[in-house]
Amino acid sequence: MTDNDFILLMEEYFDGSLEAEGRAALRRELQADPARRALFETQSRQHIRIHAQTTPLDFSESQRIALTVMDAVAAERHPATFADILKEQTLRERIAAIREGLKAPRYSGKHRYARFALLRVFGPPLLTAALCILIIAALALAVPRFFPVEEDPEGINIQLRPSERPTPPDPRPDPVPTQGQPVPPVVTSMPIPVGRPVPITALPTHLIGRTPAARAEILKKSNNTRTEKTVTSALQWLKEHQQADGSWEGQDPIAMTGLALLAFLGHGDLPDDTAYGPTVRRGLQHLIARQDNAGHFSGNVYAHAIATYAMAEAFTLSRIFPLREPMERGIAVVVGGQQPGGGFDYQYSKGSRFDTSVTGWQVQALKAARLAGSSHPGLDPALEKCLRFLRTAAFAGDGSGFVYSGQNGAAPPASGATWTMTGVGTLCLQLLGARDCRQARHGLALLEDVAFPWTRDGKPGIYGAYYVTQARFQGGSPASWEPWNRQMQNALLAAQHKDGHWEGGDYDQGSHVYTTTLCTLMLEVYYRYLPTYAKAATNDVVTAIATGVQVDVQ
Amino acid sequence: MNPDELDQLAGRVQKGDRDAFAELVFLIRHELRVFLSSYASSVVMIDDIVQNALTTCYENIAKYELRGTFLSWVKGIARNLMLKELQARSRYMTSDDAFLERIIAQSALETAQGAEREEARLQRLRGCLEKLPEQARTLIQQRCYSRMRVQEIARRHERTPTWTAVTLFRIREMLRDCMEKEDAP
Numbered sequence: 209m210t211d212n213d214f215i216l217l218m219e220e221y222f223d224g225s226l227e228a229e230g231r232a233a234l235r236r237e238l239q240a241d242p243a244r245r246a247l248f249e250t251q252s253r254q255h256i257r258i259h260a261q262t263t264p265l266d267f268s269e270s271q272r273i274a275l276t277v278m279d280a281v282a283a284e285r286h287p288a289t290f291a292d293i294l295k296e297q298t299l300r301e302r303i304a305a306i307r308e309g310l311k312a313p314r315y316s317g318k319h320r321y322a323r324f325a326l327l328r329v330f331g332p333p334l335l336t337a338a339l340c341i342l343i344i345a346a347l348a349l350a351v352p353r354f355f356p357v358e359e360d361p362e363g364i365n366i367q368l369r370p371s372e373r374p375t376p377p378d379p380r381p382d383p384v385p386t387q388g389q390p391v392p393p394v395v396t397s398m399p400i401p402v403g404r405p406v407p408i409t410a411l412p413t414h415l416i417g418r419t420p421a422a423r424a425e426i427l428k429k430s431n432n433t434r435t436e437k438t439v440t441s442a443l444q445w446l447k448e449h450q451q452a453d454g455s456w457e458g459q460d461p462i463a464m465t466g467l468a469l470l471a472f473l474g475h476g477d478l479p480d481d482t483a484y485g486p487t488v489r490r491g492l493q494h495l496i497a498r499q500d501n502a503g504h505f506s507g508n509v510y511a512h513a514i515a516t517y518a519m520a521e522a523f524t525l526s527r528i529f530p531l532r533e534p535m536e537r538g539i540a541v542v543v544g545g546q547q548p549g550g551g552f553d554y555q556y557s558k559g560s561r562f563d564t565s566v567t568g569w570q571v572q573a574l575k576a577a578r579l580a581g582s583s584h585p586g587l588d589p590a591l592e593k594c595l596r597f598l599r600t601a602a603f604a605g606d607g608s609g610f611v612y613s614g615q616n617g618a619a620p621p622a623s624g625a626t627w628t629m630t631g632v633g634t635l636c637l638q639l640l641g642a643r644d645c646r647q648a649r650h651g652l653a654l655l656e657d658v659a660f661p662w663t664r665d666g667k668p669g670i671y672g673a674y675y676v677t678q679a680r681f682q683g684g685s686p687a688s689w690e691p692w693n694r695q696m697q698n699a700l701l702a703a704q705h706k707d708g709h710w711e712g713g714d715y716d717q718g719s720h721v722y723t724t725t726l727c728t729l730m731l732e733v734y735y736r737y738l739p740t741y742a743k744a745a746t747n748d749v750v751t752a753i754a755t756g757v758q759v760d761v762q
Numbered sequence: 763m764n765p766d767e768l769d770q771l772a773g774r775v776q777k778g779d780r781d782a783f784a785e786l787v788f789l790i791r792h793e794l795r796v797f798l799s800s801y802a803s804s805v806v807m808i809d810d811i812v813q814n815a816l817t818t819c820y821e822n823i824a825k826y827e828l829r830g831t832f833l834s835w836v837k838g839i840a841r842n843l844m845l846k847e848l849q850a851r852s853r854y855m856t857s858d859d860a861f862l863e864r865i866i867a868q869s870a871l872e873t874a875q876g877a878e879r880e881e882a883r884l885q886r887l888r889g890c891l892e893k894l895p896e897q898a899r900t901l902i903q904q905r906c907y908s909r910m911r912v913q914e915i916a917r918r919h920e921r922t923p924t925w926t927a928v929t930l931f932r933i934r935e936m937l938r939d940c941m942e943k944e945d946a947p
Contacts, residue, residue, distance in 0.1 A: 212927075216923055219923075220927075223912055231862065238862070248866075253869060254934040256804065258902060260808060261884075271784045273813060274816070277787075277817045
């Protein structure tokens, strides 16, 4: 058996796919060759160690295990303590045992005994009392039948007793939901417990740049250190402009809050950090409090996706488990709102129209939930449908890029592509692991002709620039990235106000939060979401191992 | 992981809070798995022992005194269970088919003698994993984090299963070297 055959057999044994014949061959080999046996031992042990180190931190799995354990303990706990129960005790002993048992854990024998003894001691008197009440009630009902009361001649003016008076109407006006908009629940303050740092090996590869050490290293290596001061100054401005209820101001505070949180999380600032932790925590609390019972963070389809995106990133990075449920409920709305063709539209409409811009934010939210380890069964099929949609329906027939909208079921629009939508489509395909597909490559090539759209006159197209920045960074070619990076850095650094904010971007809602968050997210691109193309490090061993490996982690 | 936080949760479990136990499991499971990986003879065995250890822990949690040693307490339970299991496996698995697992179990049992040294090596493995380059880490993640089979990884990378197996083999050897190197004075 050659070395390679032996190694392949071992590998198949590790993943449990080795058939009986293969196992027999491996056994013979190990019995015949002590050197290979030693290799098998060390490799197996090493495989198990690595496996344990890289196990995902999955809350739903932990919850399932906990439930199994608790149920198993409950089912197997035989009434051994019943011997105690049957033992005759004085009333004083019994009461002392009850007091002690009630303090013990609910499932413990002592606690069960206490409940049982409580019934024994207090059951008979309670039962007698209950019977008496029943008899009195029956009598009370029977009396009018035998001794009828004269009817009130008015018949209709029966006054309610004070306790039965209807509650006076709430003087506050009822919220008037617009079509399709959920009624927001009452805002309450929800405590978010302290999180714990996620080990870097348990973080998805794309997000490891957000740890402080990795961020510093990446900025240093990529020679982009001058942007860091700009980013922290913007984050400081955002911190100072957070509203008392944890939100950020704008036409849609949910969307603004989601974007601001993404900016903080993009920089690796988590709810337990000193500098911006309380800001992030209050923002998350605001979103959680605004989520309605159906899972909507907002009636606005953009705002909902942005909030879900932020919630998923917060959960992935902090592993604060109360964030998981809002994320899962948010993602259920997104999955449920997907059109059969894979796209999305305003109000999560399932009509004939699709909207690529709306789809862009939904894809980012879905991908973030995937990285967070969402257990929603519809998540993977939804991502697959998005991929199909972007590669077919949203790509213009004339090859000019991605279109803003079109009709489901019809042929892709023959023309009408825009650079903004081409940014959206290209980035989404890259996020979905299809950076090498024709549409993504073509989209990237088209984006290379786009100049950074920040002009002193008119409104800078930062919505599109947000996508193009990421798409060109993910694209991986220095020839494409460097010119754009220079333009972007120069423009953004020059346009930032002294207090850290930017203003005047397209779709800005007047509060500058929108423009500031998107500009910040652009400047966080170097470490916020690492691409998968990175070349092997120069380490000799590493180069030997990884030569030629091109992967997409999905 | 904050011992006070674990104690706080353990206290809630002692009072009968089922949700607190789920939180506790979430917090300690990763650590427990890593700890057991020094001694286990298979990945499945780790999961089994974790579950048994958690069951014992839950059954006896009333006996636990809140002194900030919860994790060590559970690790002690897990280690005892693991040693019993390994001894049983190395003794009683005599069939030909169990040969492969038995030799790993015997090797693991030997490691269990030098428990402290092994724990230090595990800490180093974490550091070595963090030093892995992107591509190698991706392969390891696909193999272990996403539990993909060797054939599946090969298909995804458009490589042969042998190439994939050999690359994984080399990564593991490299990580072992890294652990051993740092082991040296």
